[in-house]
Amino acid sequence: MIPLVSVAQKTTQSSVYKNPKVNSELRAKDLLSKMTLKEKIGQLNLVTYVNENNTTNKMDDKVKRGEVGSILKSNGAKNNLIIQKIAVEQTRLGIPIIFQEDVIHGYRTIFPVPLGESASWNLDRISETASIAAKEASAGGIRLTYAPMVDISHDPRWGRISEAAGEDPYYGSLVAAARVRGFQGTDLTSNTSLMACVKHYAGYGSALAGRDYNIDGFSERTLRETYLPPFKAAIDAGVGSLMSAYTAYDGIPASANSFLLKDILRNELGFKNMVITDWETTRNLMKIGVAANAEEAVKMSINSGVDVDMTSELFLKNLEKLVAKGEVKVATIDAAVLKVLKAKFDLGLFDNPYQYLDEKREKEVLLSKENLEIARKAARESMVLLKNKSNLLPIKNTVKNIAVIGPLATRQKDLMAWWGGQYSQGKSEEVITLLNGIKQRAGKDVNITYSEGIKLDGFEPKGLELIPEAVAQAQKADLIILAVGEEYWMSGESGSISNITLPGAQLQLLDALAQTGKPIVSVVFNGRPFDLNELSQKSDAVLEAWFPGTMGGLAVADVLFGDYNPSGKLTVTFPHNTGQIPIFYNYKRTSHDLDTVDMKHRFANNYLDITTKPLYEFGFGLSYTTFGYANLKINSSNNQQDGNITVSFDLKNAGNIDGTEVAQLYIRDKVSSVVRNVKDLEGFARVILKAGETKNVSITLTPKSFSFLNKDFKQVVEPGEFNLMIGSSSEDIRLKGNYFIK
Missing domain, CATH: 2.60.40.10 (Immunoglobulins)
Known part of the structure; x- marks a missing residue:
């Protein structure tokens, strides 16, 4: 019996698609002409290597049968090399796999959460961190990332606001383009680049009541003025793929909406590359009641303009039957497969499928000294000084005793945020904490003490019995540095909250420390705007540090001690309280708008009990100079x-x-x-x-x-x-x- 690899070589030896001198589209068309219907459908199947319950899927046989076009959640050069060799050497046409992953704000070196990084207003740095993430991820065999997320949102209750660039479509568009350029570089075939997948198309940031996946209604004007501009910017920057949203527009789910996917995306915005669903989105068409069964869901999705089905495997199981019934045309499948194949040619996978799977290079690239230094710079540039009473900061040389208080001062995983802490290759033990950063910077002449103060474990107040010890430490200090915020899992995907006050007993701890009369510098670690009213009133200085990533503790210390003058500006509005949501700077003009607050004016566009102005507005940020x-x-x-x-x-x-x-x-x-x-x-x-x-x-x-x-x-x-x-x-x-x- 002739080995299968020899058959593959003989079959394709003289094929146009094997010729690297021919352009990607012609090579893709040539390969498409040689494929069976089953092989075509296999290319539209994106499967997960690791399930949500963290178990591994065995897929060797599936790959051999040509039933897998792409794989997500499979990381590491060693593991991916094994799978890629099966695809290339043990299938009839030798079509390689695209390994895909959520490289949101870093792969092994974790950068600030995107909302925080956007506050730097440094587009070159934003592009640079995406480039480093691409370099690290590609060393692990990843060739496509589900980023940038460019959803505009006005609701801090929505946890995924942390992944975006804020509330403004103009600035969000600039950030979208910068991140695409950073991920993709100038050559997608390079082993230091990634194909970007802009998401979530479109209007995903309009989450009803701030609850993730919740379908809300919005007008075509809002779609076009607010939600589409960042997608257009990403497309104009050459983004290689796009992800459709879980949500709906005008009553039609985004993954089955031909107006969104064909009329606007293809015809108006000119997007020619592949559209990928979000996780299980095809199956969700049944869950939300627009499809009666799997066949109907698949038919709606692919006929509306979706190309790749993520994780549900419903394309794989139903497309042949739909073609036989005449409900899906082979031409429709061909158009989708052509985009997938072109992406693989654009990525250089056919010409050198193993260049991205080098364990030696992987060890050299991940968490390099250079990457860590850029992470430190990016983190400190993202930080926003919200208050600095009597120029308390930077910390003066006269301060000899500092009490660092709060559980987040020693947390490592929390500083990496949801994606960094849960789904990236980042390791919590590699994160520099606030306490360690302060100790490294302060030196031996400054006495640093630490008290946990309370227990931060969920939203309920815990550890109140620890407050007296923290107060005792504070009373001996010249300065209190209080670490507050949220745990990593409280924002991000499915990280919706109903009340944007600081969770747990943090405000009780703050109140007790304020009564000591000692100056308080509050450092906030978070992925969303919070109600910082009380914190601002009772703190002498407030530094918004976001979730700063691997080098977070040192970056905060750089700012606190004046080694870096804070320059960050908010790209999202901070409200006075939850009741002001949604609040954003570029609202529509109204006949009853007032520039001044008049609580007793009955016919003004205001509240009777609170100002209409935000606590901290879009674009706000202080400096140590004027x-x-x-x-x-x-x-x-x-x-x-x-x-x-x-x-x-x-x-x-x-x-x-x-x-x-x-x-x-x-x-x-x-x-x-x-x-x-x-x-x-x-x-x-x-x-x-x-x-x-x-x-x-x-x-x-x-x-x-x-x-x-x-x-x-x-x-x-x-x-x-x-x-x-x-x-x-x-x-x-x-x-x-x-x-x-x-």
Whole structure:
């Protein structure tokens, strides 16, 4: 009997698809022409190597039968090499596997949670951390990541807000493109790149009551103005794949919605690559009651524009029957398979399927010194100084006794967030804690004590009996550093909460420490905005550290001791309390909007019991220095609808410490044919200034900056007056000017 590998070699020796000089699409078409229907359907089957209960699926025989196109949750060069050899050497056509994984904010080296990283406003750094994640993941054999997540959300109760870039479509679009470029690099065949999969298309951030997977209704205008722009940016950046959402639009599930997947995605946005469902999404069509059985679910999904079925295996089990019945055309299957095959050619898997599966390289790349240094920089750039009463920070040399208090000060896994702590290859023992970071930085001349203070284990108050010991430690100290926040599992997927107050007995601990009269620096570890009202009132300084990742403790210490001047700015609004949700800066203009709070005014767009203003607004973030804005100039060669304009101003570091300011430019259209937002971010500049230095800053605005969707959903620029506002946040506007378009 002739060995199967020899048969494969003989069959394909002269095939076009084996020729690396031919482009990917032609090679994919040639290979497609040689495939049986069963082999085609196998390419649309994405299976999981590790189940949700953490057990391993045996799939060698399945791979040999050609029933597997891609595998997720299979990590490590050694393991993946075994599987890949079966696919390449023991199947008729030798089609390699795409190994896929959730590389959300790092693979082994864990970077800040994406919401935190977005607060850096450093697009180059965001791209760099994605590039490092790609380099590490590809060393483990992974070739596709389910990132970036670009969902816009206005609800901090929704745990997956931690994976996004905040509430603004313009800035979210820039981050989406930066992360795609970082993951994919300039050459997808490189063993240091990953194919990105932008998700979740579309409107997944509109989760009813903040509950994950919960279907909410929204208009076509909201879809187009808020949810689609980051997807368009990712597509324009060349993203290799896209994931459809669990949720629905206009009553039709996203994974069976031809308006979303064909009319908009293919025809309007021009996306030509493969669409992958989310986990079990095809089966979910039955669960939510739009499909009566598996055959109907598969028919709805593939006929609507889905290409790859993740984990349900319903395509594998039902497509042949549907073709036989004439309910799914072979041409439809061919179109889907062609996209999968092209992706494999684009990734270089056919020409060198084993170059990504080198154990030696894997050991060299993961958690390298260079990667850790970038992780430290990314973490400290993401941190946002929310309060600094009497310039308490940076910590002065006169402070000789520091009491570090709170269970999160010694937690390691929690600093990696949901994806980093649960599903990445990151190891908690490699994380530098806040306590260890402070000890390393403070040196021998500073006495550091630690008290757990309370037990943080879920949402219920625990460990109140530990508070007296913490108070005793605090009374002996010159300064208290209090670590507060949430545990890693409390946000992320399925991490929805009803009340955004700090969980457990953390506020009781804070109250007891505040009564000592000692200065308190609160460091917040979290993946979402919290109600920090009481924390802000009772703390002298508040540092939003997010879930900072592997180097988190050292990065916090860098900021606290002044080795790094905080420069982060919020990309999501922090409300005063849960009742203000949803709250965001770019809401629609209203006839009864008031700039000032009048609790007794019965006919205003406000609350009677609380301000309508946020606790900390979009774009907010303090520094150890101060910045001055002056000399606004608006330059334009003409005031026509198709011309660019340049907005320039002087930005001065008015303090005696070097610092970085993120200057933001907002636009308001005074009169428009549809209701528009009170303001929209349309530009920013991240400017590094030495103490006392002044720089002239320029921001270019294009016609797109002034455009909007009219009543017919056409992108237009209407003549008229526009207010231009430049400032340090969406509320802290320093310069104003007007611009007229003829």
